Amino acid sequence: MKRASIRASLLIIVVALVAGVVAYAGLLPSYWVFLATSVLITGVALQSLGLVAGRTGMIALCQMSFAGVGAWTVGYLNIAEAPGGLAAWVLAGGLAAVPFGVAIGLPALRLRGINLAIVTLSFATAFDTILATITYPGQTDFLQVPRPELFDTDEGYFVFVLLFYAGIAIALEFLSRSRLGAAWLAVRHSERAAAAHGVRIATAKLSAFAISAFVAGISGGLLAGYLGTLVSDNFGMMQSLSLYAVAVMTGAHFAEGAIIGGLLVVMFPEILRRLDWPQDIGNVLFAVGATQALSTGETMSETFRRQLRKLLPAHAPKAAKAVARELPPAVRHAAGPALAIEGLTVRYGSVVALNDVSLTVAAGTVAGLIGPNGAGKSTFIDAVAGFLPAYEGRIRLAGKALEGMAAHRRAREGARRTWQTNRIAPELTVGGYLVLAAKGLSASETRALLDWLDCPHPDTPVVSVDAGTRRLLDVAGVVAARPAVVLLDEPAAGQSHEETLRLGQRIAEIPKLFGSAVLLVEHDMDLVRAVCSEVTVLDFGQVIASGPPARVLEQGAVKKAYLGIEEESAAA
Amino acid sequence: MNALLTSAVAGLTAGGTYALLGVCAVFTYRLVAVVNFAGAAIGTAGTFVLIALYEAGFPIWPSVLAGIAAGTAVGVAVGYIMTRWFSEAGASTKAAVTVALLVGLIAVGLRLTGGQHPHNMPELFPGSAFRLAGVEVTIASVLTIGLAALFTVLSDLFLNRTKVGLNLRALADRPMAAELLGIRVQLLSLLVWGMTGAFTTFALMIIAPQRSPNFMTLSLLVVPALAAALVGLFRSFWRTLAGGIALGVVEGLASSVDSISQYRSAIPFLVVLAVLLWSQREARWDEAR
Numbered sequence: 117m118k119r120a121s122i123r124a125s126l127l128i129i130v131v132a133l134v135a136g137v138v139a140y141a142g143l144l145p146s147y148w149v150f151l152a153t154s155v156l157i158t159g160v161a162l163q164s165l166g167l168v169a170g171r172t173g174m175i176a177l178c179q180m181s182f183a184g185v186g187a188w189t190v191g192y193l194n195i196a197e198a199p200g201g202l203a204a205w206v207l208a209g210g211l212a213a214v215p216f217g218v219a220i221g222l223p224a225l226r227l228r229g230i231n232l233a234i235v236t237l238s239f240a241t242a243f244d245t246i247l248a249t250i251t252y253p254g255q256t257d258f259l260q261v262p263r264p265e266l267f268d269t270d271e272g273y274f275v276f277v278l279l280f281y282a283g284i285a286i287a288l289e290f291l292s293r294s295r296l297g298a299a300w301l302a303v304r305h306s307e308r309a310a311a312a313h314g315v316r317i318a319t320a321k322l323s324a325f326a327i328s329a330f331v332a333g334i335s336g337g338l339l340a341g342y343l344g345t346l347v348s349d350n351f352g353m354m355q356s357l358s359l360y361a362v363a364v365m366t367g368a369h370f371a372e373g374a375i376i377g378g379l380l381v382v383m384f385p386e387i388l389r390r391l392d393w394p395q396d397i398g399n400v401l402f403a404v405g406a407t408q409a410l411s412t413g414e415t416m417s418e419t420f421r422r423q424l425r426k427l428l429p430a431h432a433p434k435a436a437k438a439v440a441r442e443l444p445p446a447v448r449h450a451a452g453p454a455l456a457i458e459g460l461t462v463r464y465g466s467v468v469a470l471n472d473v474s475l476t477v478a479a480g481t482v483a484g485l486i487g488p489n490g491a492g493k494s495t496f497i498d499a500v501a502g503f504l505p506a507y508e509g510r511i512r513l514a515g516k517a518l519e520g521m522a523a524h525r526r527a528r529e530g531a532r533r534t535w536q537t538n539r540i541a542p543e544l545t546v547g548g549y550l551v552l553a554a555k556g557l558s559a560s561e562t563r564a565l566l567d568w569l570d571c572p573h574p575d576t577p578v579v580s581v582d583a584g585t586r587r588l589l590d591v592a593g594v595v596a597a598r599p600a601v602v603l604l605d606e607p608a609a610g611q612s613h614e615e616t617l618r619l620g621q622r623i624a625e626i627p628k629l630f631g632s633a634v635l636l637v638e639h640d641m642d643l644v645r646a647v648c649s650e651v652t653v654l655d656f657g658q659v660i661a662s663g664p665p666a667r668v669l670e671q672g673a674v675k676k677a678y679l680g681i682e683e684e685s686a687a688a
Numbered sequence: 689m690n691a692l693l694t695s696a697v698a699g700l701t702a703g704g705t706y707a708l709l710g711v712c713a714v715f716t717y718r719l720v721a722v723v724n725f726a727g728a729a730i731g732t733a734g735t736f737v738l739i740a741l742y743e744a745g746f747p748i749w750p751s752v753l754a755g756i757a758a759g760t761a762v763g764v765a766v767g768y769i770m771t772r773w774f775s776e777a778g779a780s781t782k783a784a785v786t787v788a789l790l791v792g793l794i795a796v797g798l799r800l801t802g803g804q805h806p807h808n809m810p811e812l813f814p815g816s817a818f819r820l821a822g823v824e825v826t827i828a829s830v831l832t833i834g835l836a837a838l839f840t841v842l843s844d845l846f847l848n849r850t851k852v853g854l855n856l857r858a859l860a861d862r863p864m865a866a867e868l869l870g871i872r873v874q875l876l877s878l879l880v881w882g883m884t885g886a887f888t889t890f891a892l893m894i895i896a897p898q899r900s901p902n903f904m905t906l907s908l909l910v911v912p913a914l915a916a917a918l919v920g921l922f923r924s925f926w927r928t929l930a931g932g933i934a935l936g937v938v939e940g941l942a943s944s945v946d947s948i949s950q951y952r953s954a955i956p957f958l959v960v961l962a963v964l965l966w967s968q969r970e971a972r973w974d975e976a977r
Contacts (some may be wrong), residue, residue, distance in 0.1 A: 173780070175784055177787065223965050230723045233725070233783055234723075234960055234964075235957075235960055235961065235964060237725070237911055237914075238911050238914075238915060238957040239957050241908060241953055241954075241956065242951075242953060242956075244953075245950065245952075245953040245954065353908065354794065357790065357791045358791050358795075360791075361787070361788050361791045364784060364788065396795050397795070400792050402791060402792075403788045403790075403791045403792025403793075403795065406784075406785075406788035406791075407769070407773075407785055407789065407792075410777075410781055410784055411773040411774065
């Protein structure tokens with residue numbers, strides 16, 4: 117993971133160096149350099165939008181208001197003759213935008229998508245009027261924001277902006293491959309699945325908003341130095357709206373998407389101006405482009421990347437070949453019951469989904485939970501993992517009561533689950549998914565673990581992994597975290613007979629290799645018989661049998677629950 | 689006291705318009721599952737057809753009809769885009785599309801109408817309807833509120849009491865399933881879009897003389913409209929109606945207090961924030977299972 121970030125960062129540095137030298141050596145007409153600076157500033161704003169719109173999938177329509185806060189701060193510090201010069205003021209402007217981002221993001225903790233769009237749009241309207249009323253500092257007495265002496269010329273200021281752009285791009289590159297970056301993508305895809313990995317949804321969303329506002333504030337500050345004086349129109353609502361359209365169109369969460377977007381925003385009006393055509397046609401193009409991107413579900417950057425991959429010779433990542441002894445070491449958990457459930461009752465309105473269920477999973481063992489469809493198995497897992505609003509009874513994990521804990525806390529405490537339907541964010545890579553699932557795994561441990569479960573190479577994008585293998589990847593994720601107990605929800609569904617046999621061997625090894633107890637929910641009786649030392653049978657929310665599989669599976673009641681008929685009437 | 693009442697009553701026209709726009713937004717959401725950010729822009733397009741015809745010297749009432757027809761047509765056009773390419777898309781994607789369309793509509797609108805250039809918008813219903821405690825209540829405000837209430841009653845009856853209404857609600861949840869049941873999804877959706885387009889246009893024609901009638905200002909009336917719809921949680925027409933009127937009255941009150949009058953367009957933001965924080969206090973997970 118790290119290495120990929122470093123490689124990408126080196127690329128950014130090289131491109132920035134070339135651009136800086138070309139501009140500074142005066143190889144380009146001054147006017148072009150002036151325009152290119154504007155492209156970069158718009159690119160910074162787009163990067164900030166890409167963070168919330170692209171990565172976390174929220175509709176944010178007040179990005180230029182954040183930029184306005186940054187610019188206003190720079191103007192204010194200039195009037196106040198604050199020390200530090202423009203570079204420090206720009207950073208201060210970014211920081212000043214953070215509280216606004218958090219304030220907007222706070223309602224977004226529980227809100228998503230459309231509601232957030234309404235909040236941000238109404239904030240942009242409010243900010244519009246407020247800025248028009250209080251005016252930009254220095255606007256009335258024509259006080260210019262001075263550029264730093266070293267970067268005073270147009271060429272110099274280009275380099276100044278370029279430094280910021282490259283710095284932000286590199287920081288975002290590292291961030292996107294970190295656990296936080298993976299969490300953003302996961303939250304976008306499914307909040308439950310993210311919480312099941314111990315991600316606190318509130319933190320993930322708020323951090324995205326705060327960082328995004330910071331970057332937007334910087335873009336505003338850079339604009340202040342670029343234009344010298346600003347008016348509130350620079351940060352109007354229409355600017356925010358069209359920036360959003362551009363971000364959707366080009367894919368602003370990709371480095372090239374932000375630059376393409378900046379080029380479009382700056383160059384399109386410029387070309388129209390030279391042709392003597394009205395410049396505002398640009399927004400029509402962005403609207404059409406965004407609609408097109410939304411209908412195909414693919415941004416310009418993604419199209420370019422796909423085309424590029426077609427051109428380049430295919431080099432499939434090598435299958436992970438690693439040695440078993442490089443597997444992550446087992447974590448020692450307390451002896452005794454890993455998971456103890458007493459009198460668990462769950463009601464959905466008047467329907468009783470689970471009725472007084474008690475069950476114990478001893479440390480170091482694999483226990484099974486079986487029952488016909490609708491018996492309440494998944495509800496049971498939901499209750500243990502903290503995904504139900506309420507239940508009665510007691511759930512203790514390694515002796516610790518879980519009542520009152522949110523899902524992400526339970527996951528961190530060591531109750532980890534997989535899902536019946538696949539919920540891995542397709543934008544992640546296989547390795548990125550393991551970064552999300554488990555902290556502090558080394559590269560060789562990651563490879564060994566993936567190999568152990570027949571999963572593809574860490575660099576493989578999840579989107580190209582087939583559904584059956586994604587289920588294995590889900591198992592790899594929870595195992596990698598080596599919690600007190602892993603709850604596997606039908607991991608063998610969709611696997612062939614041979615694959616199921618192999619998966620069975622692996623599941624049986626989990627307690628010994630990783631120290632985690634396993635509760636296996638399964639329909640495949642051969643698998644249950646092969647790996648479980650204890651089995652509990654649920655029917656209509658009640659425990660109808662429990663004990664060693666050989667004995668339990670022979671009981672009449674169990675057979676009836678599965679076949680739906682009495683043995684006698686079946687014979688008749 | 690009387691001054692306060694005057695300014696509160698002065699906000700009624702705006703309140704009625706917000707209410708009508710808000711009810712249209714709820715109607716669209718419940719029937720075709722789209723939170724429409726371009727709603728007011730659609731009505732604005734129709735309103736500017738009226739302005740253009742009026743400025744060209746056409747008589748006023750035929751121009752009004754032509755404007756409403758144009759608003760309906762723009763509504764149907766937007767509806768066509770939504771049903772043709774996005775009928776199976778998620779709610780978020782659909783909302784994002786209407787945001788993109790809003791950008792496009794405003795750009796085209798500003799271009800065709802000469803940007804911020806002031807226009808001569810005829811006042812359709814000048815004069816006062818009656819006096820309330822010594823304060824003139826304008827015909828315009830009675831009309832917008834009456835229209836909004838009428839639309840509320842009709843939508844409520846239509847959705848809850850008629851077979852077509854039930855069909856349409858089914859359609860909003862599962863267009864594909866509704867199609868399989870033999871409901872003519874596309875036609876009914878376009879009908880919804882056209883109808884809301886017509887009502888929105890008429891509402892904007894009434895309020896336009898009070899605002900600086902440029903294309904962008906009018907299009908952005910979608911903000912108070914969505915705030916009103918949020919008060920009704922995008923479900924209840926009656927609460928949306930009340931929310932819209934209240935929003936207008938509060939704005940009217942705020943404009944009479946000098947120290948805050950300049951900031952009155954921040955009011956929808958505060959309303960939105962308060963409603964959302966209150967209404968979502970128990971929600972925990974997104975819909976993705």
